[in-house]
Amino acid sequence: MALLLIVGLYFALPLFATGVFSFWEGGDRYxxxxxxxxxxxxxxxxSLWLSLRLALETIALSxxxxxxxxxxxxxxxxxxxxxxxxxxxxxxVVPPIVLVAGLTALFHGPDWFVGTPNYLVVPxxxxxxxxxxxxxxxGMRALDLRTLTEASHSLGAGWGTxxxxxxxxxxxxxxxxxxxxxxxxxxxxxTFANVLLFNTFAVYINYVGQTSATEAAALxxxxxxxxxxxxxGVLLSGRGKGQAQLGGAH
Amino acid sequence: MRQASDAPAGMASDRASIASRSVRLPGWLGRHxxxxxxxxxxxxxxxxxxxxxxxxLLAQALIDPHGLTLRYIAELAQPQTVQAFSNSIVLSAVSxxxxxVFGGLAAYFILHPKAPKGLxxxxxxxxxxxxxxxxxxxAFAFIATLGSxxxxxxxxxxxxxxxxASGFNLYSMSGLxxxxxxxxxxxxxxxxxxAIEGLRREWREAAESLGARTWVYWRHVGLPILLPSxxxxxxxxxxxxxxxxxxPYALTSGNIGLVPIEISNVLSGNVMLEPQxxxxxxxxxxxxxxxxxxxxxxxxRRANRWRGR
Numbered sequence: 001m002a003l004l005l006i007v008g009l010y011f012a013l014p015l016f017a018t019g020v021f022s023f024w025e026g027g028d029r030y031x032x033x034x035x036x037x038x039x040x041x042x043x044x045x046x047s048l049w050l051s052l053r054l055a056l057e058t059i060a061l062s063x064x065x066x067x068x069x070x071x072x073x074x075x076x077x078x079x080x081x082x083x084x085x086x087x088x089x090x091x092x093v094v095p096p097i098v099l100v101a102g103l104t105a106l107f108h109g110p111d112w113f114v115g116t117p118n119y120l121v122v123p124x125x126x127x128x129x130x131x132x133x134x135x136x137x138x139g140m141r142a143l144d145l146r147t148l149t150e151a152s153h154s155l156g157a158g159w160g161t162x163x164x165x166x167x168x169x170x171x172x173x174x175x176x177x178x179x180x181x182x183x184x185x186x187x188x189x190x191t192f193a194n195v196l197l198f199n200t201f202a203v204y205i206n207y208v209g210q211t212s213a214t215e216a217a218a219l220x221x222x223x224x225x226x227x228x229x230x231x232x233g234v235l236l237s238g239r240g241k242g243q244a245q246l247g248g249a250h
Numbered sequence: 251m252r253q254a255s256d257a258p259a260g261m262a263s264d265r266a267s268i269a270s271r272s273v274r275l276p277g278w279l280g281r282h283x284x285x286x287x288x289x290x291x292x293x294x295x296x297x298x299x300x301x302x303x304x305x306x307l308l309a310q311a312l313i314d315p316h317g318l319t320l321r322y323i324a325e326l327a328q329p330q331t332v333q334a335f336s337n338s339i340v341l342s343a344v345s346x347x348x349x350x351v352f353g354g355l356a357a358y359f360i361l362h363p364k365a366p367k368g369l370x371x372x373x374x375x376x377x378x379x380x381x382x383x384x385x386x387x388x389a390f391a392f393i394a395t396l397g398s399x400x401x402x403x404x405x406x407x408x409x410x411x412x413x414x415a416s417g418f419n420l421y422s423m424s425g426l427x428x429x430x431x432x433x434x435x436x437x438x439x440x441x442x443x444x445a446i447e448g449l450r451r452e453w454r455e456a457a458e459s460l461g462a463r464t465w466v467y468w469r470h471v472g473l474p475i476l477l478p479s480x481x482x483x484x485x486x487x488x489x490x491x492x493x494x495x496x497x498p499y500a501l502t503s504g505n506i507g508l509v510p511i512e513i514s515n516v517l518s519g520n521v522m523l524e525p526q527x528x529x530x531x532x533x534x535x536x537x538x539x540x541x542x543x544x545x546x547x548x549x550x551r552r553a554n555r556w557r558g559r
Contacts, residue, residue, distance in 0.1 A: 004369075007356050007435065011380060014388075014432070017395035017402065065292050072288035080289065087296050089547075093539045094304050095493030097510040098532040101517055102303025105310055105529070126300050184382045190496035195517050202386045206500050209390055217394050220387040224379070231378045 015224065022217035034214040044219075047204035050117055054200065055186035058124040059179045062132045065125065070136045071167060075145045088133040091126050096191040099123055104196070117198045124192070128185050132178040139174025176237035184230040188223065304536065310529035322530040331512065331531060338492055338509040339538075341423060345430035346487035350480065352431065353438025361446050374443065377436030384433040385496035392429045392501070396420045421502050429497060434487050441486060445479030445553065478553035485546040489539055509535050 023030045038044050073080050094102075103123060113119055148170065152162045168175065193200040199207075205223065209216035279286065311322050325331070360370045383391075395402050396413070397420055403413050419425055449472060457467045473480075495510035504511050504520070509531060516528030 001359070003352075003355055004359050007352055011376065011432070011435075013402065014391040014395045017400060018391040020401055021394040065295050068288040069292035072284055077285055077289065080285075087293075089543060090296070090300055092489060092493070093543050094300060094536060095495070095510065095539065097493070097495045097513050098307065098535050099300065099303055101513055101528060101532045102307045103299070104517065105525070106303050106306045122299055125295070129296075188382060188385050188387070188496075190385050190500070191514075194496075194499070195514055202496070205386045205390065209386070209393075209500070213390075213394070213399075216390045220390045220394075223387040224383060224391075227382050228379045231375065231382065234378070235375060 015221075018217045018220050018224075022214055022221055024214055034212070034218045037212075038208075038215050038218055043199065044204060044208075047199050047201045050199065051187050051189075051201035052183075054117065054120055054124065055183045057118065057121045058128060058186055059182045061121055062125045062128055062178070062182065063175065066129075066132055066136055067167065067171070068163065070133065070140055071145065071163070074137075074140045075149060084133065084137075088130045091129050096123070096127060096189075097195075099126065100192050100195045117193075117200070120189075120192055120196065120198060120200070124182075124186055124189065127189065127192075128178075128182045131181045131185070135174045135178035135181065136171070139171045139177075143170055173237045177234045180230045180233040180237070184227050187226055187230075307529045307532045307536075310526050311533045314526065322524075322526045323533070325527050326530050326534055330507070331527075331534075334507045334509050334512045334531075335534065337423065337507050341426055341430070341508065342488045342491040345427050345434050345491045346484050348427060348431050349434030349438040349487045350484050353435040354442055354480065354483075356435065357439045357442045357446055361443065363451075373439065377439045380436040381433050381440065384494065386500040388429060388432055389497055389500035392420060392425075392432075396425070396428070421506070423506070426498055426501065426506070429501060430491055430494070433497075434491060437490060438483055438487060441483045442479060445476055445483075448479075449475060478549050482546050482549040482553050485542050485549065489542040489546070492538060492542070493535070 022034050023032065025031050025033050070084070073084055091099075100123065107114060148166055149162060152166050157166065188202055189200065190202040190206065192198075193203045194206070201223070205216060205219045208219060312318055312320070314321060326335075356373065359365060360373050392400075394400055397403065398414060400420075406413050420428075453471055453475075454467060457471050462470070493510065495514065498506060498508055499511060499514065502511075504515060513528055513531050513535070516525060516531065
């Protein structure tokens with residue numbers, strides 16, 4: 001029991017210290033000046049919005065690439081599952097710092113893409129792959145894909161209609177979980193952004209940390225809250241998971 | 251698009267009806283059009299953006315202006331890189347051990363039937379957050395706590411204990427181990443809970459009815475069953491720590507010798523290593539991770555034997 005207390009203290013202290021530090025104004029004064037100054041900095045909002053935007057783009061690209069693949073694998077090509085499982089583990093074998101080295105050596109253009117922060121979405125999809133794949137895999141396993149596809153085809157739906165209007169709505173909770181995990185990952189991602197010199201949120205926190213420690217502490221707290229909200233979302237979206245309801249013709 | 255003749259139910263007819271709706275393609279492509287269309291983009295994406303860069307690094311490390319060479323790999327034997335690898339391995343091994351012990355014990359205690367009810371969900375949800383908190387924010391949180399002007403440091407100084415004078419330094423290996431624990435322990439908790447839940451109470455009760463006390467139970471029943479899961483968790487934590495970049499970088503600004511930091515130094519042109527040596531470093535890192543993941547796959551398969559029994 002004492003162990004749990006020590007562990008609890010170990011986890012609570014840094015957060016508490018960060019919080020206290022973020023309110024420090026020098027000497028004995030405490031106030032909100034760090035927060036006020038942050039709110040006034042446009043680069044803060046820019047970097048925050050950039051990270052958020054990248055997260056959304058990553059989710060979109062991940063789903064466009066992954067949903068059809070995992071769906072088809074479950075429906076028609078179950079023998080490809082070991083390959084999929086293997087691929088989903090590959091991003092751990094090639095850590096971010098290695099991948100960015102390889103990417104920079106390989107791709108030098110076109111400039112209109114590689115020079116923009118949107119280029120980050122490319123490795124971010126890989127980074128999130130293990131988590132998004134697992135969420136989609138588990139989600140699709142819970143569905144009766146055969147019946148869903150046959151039913152929609154017998155009603156005249158093509159594959160596109162099926163994917164967009166039948167499969168995706170049935171995967172809602174798995175998609176939500178995957179999306180929130182991706183948001184947490186992208187918001188905290190530092191390696192790619194730092195090496196490629198893009199001003200994402202995590203890079204900005206590091207930059208602020210070089211100059212103003214109290215502001216960095218405030219941003220750290222904010223980052224923690226964002227991660228916590230994302231995880232809360234994942235937990236809640238996973239709670240209502242159940243068998244997809246194949247509504248009868250009432 | 252409706253079919254003029256509605257085929258009877260069944261997959262064969264379903265396949266036929268779909269095939270007759272789509273464009274006829276010759277041979278293999280025609281038979282596997284679905285796989286190509288649906289799975290193709292995914293495989294292509296992984297190939298181009300994950301495998302190709304890794305292969306490029308392989309080529310870069312093995313080829314110099316004159317052809318194939320092992321020169322750059324041999325350069326890995328430089329004292330600077332050897333130190334980086336040894337630092338990384340030691341740091342990973344120790345922080346994984348810290349996570350194993352503290353995380354394992356914490357998980358065990360919250361799963362104990364006598365533990366307070368809400369503690370488990372509190373700890374698991376916090377673990378999910380803490381495992382993701384790693385990186386820049388974590389480094390700053392610890393600087394605010396145990397840095398030279400950190401809250402705890404100052405508080406201890408007011409009690410007469412000068413932390414930094416007695417040799418502690420947050421920006422050192424021991425400091426890193428302390429900080430790494432913040433995401434290693436939660437990861438361990440998340441990973442080991444299913445395994446501990448797999449330890450059926452009946453086994454404990456059976457052992458006790460045969461006269462075994464706590465220590466005997468653990469030595470002959472509990473730990474042997476848990477061992478594969480503990481090993482696979484340890485490997486996961488090791489790999490997690492070995493590939494960490496953001497946390498040590500934000501904490502030490504790239505001053506401490508770790509493999510990921512060395513690679514990033516090469517990438518930003520900070521260091522006397524040539525880019526090919528950086529590629530060799532990256533290859534070395536991949537090699538370590540491959541070994542770790544292979545061992546993990548092997549052990550995890552054994553660990554799964556005890557689940558769901």
